[in-house]
Amino acid sequence: MKKTLFFLSLLIVFVFSMVYNGFGKVDHVQVSIEESTAFSKEEINEAVVAVKKKFKDFIGCTLTHIWYIEDKSMKITDDYMKYGNGSVNGVQQENVIVLLSSFKVGSSGGDGSLEPHSTYTDWNWIVVRDDHSDKWRVDDWGY
Template sequence: MKKTIFSLCLIIVFGSIVFYNQFGKTNNVQVSIEESIKFSEEEINEAVVAVKKKIKDFKGCKLTDLWYSENKSNEFIDGYLKYGKGSSNGITEENVIVLLSNFEVNSRGGDGSLEPNSIYSDWNWILVRDNNSDNWRVDNWRVDDWGY
């Protein structure tokens, strides 16, 4: 009986570890925020929280670095508004922010679209809001785009 209970406990612990490792991790993320003339620190921190929530959908990934650089953000925003989803969704420049990140992918390769056992660097996250009094959103349709 003791062996059965012990074995059952081991299976539960092992299963929990495997299940937990399937989802994106955000513990020990190095966050860096440069000074901004466009956004308050609170607005940028809200965007950071939104990205941390979104990465949890990326199975087998661990977010290691997340940062805001106004110059880089502006470059991505320009392309997003001219050629990306921003060219057709009516979003204005003051309602778009881009954060950059590095993350690791485990041996399972996430959802199959990411290279297993790899590191993705300078991955961008484009977040939008309806107007400048709204909070940054984490819903899939509000984290509007991501990638390179």
């Protein structure tokens, strides 16, 4: 009986630690937003929310900083519209915003595609919406 309780206790601790450590962490993210002529602060902040939501899929990772710099965003948006999904999905350029981020990867390496125990900087998040009145959604990410 004692062995059963001991193993049951270990199992509960293991499951709890997997659940707690399993999702990407977005609790203490530094957010920096540069002035924009293309988007309001509210629109940019709504795009940040979409990125944070998607980042929770990055198992064992911690988002540390997310930022918007209009010049960089516009350059990456141009490339997305010419060579990326924007060239085929019908999204209008005014409904595309690019945010940049830094994040730390834990021992798991996220989904296995990230280098464990590393930091990624200038990671792109291409966030789109169908129309000015629609919610933002992450369409692509990476370098």
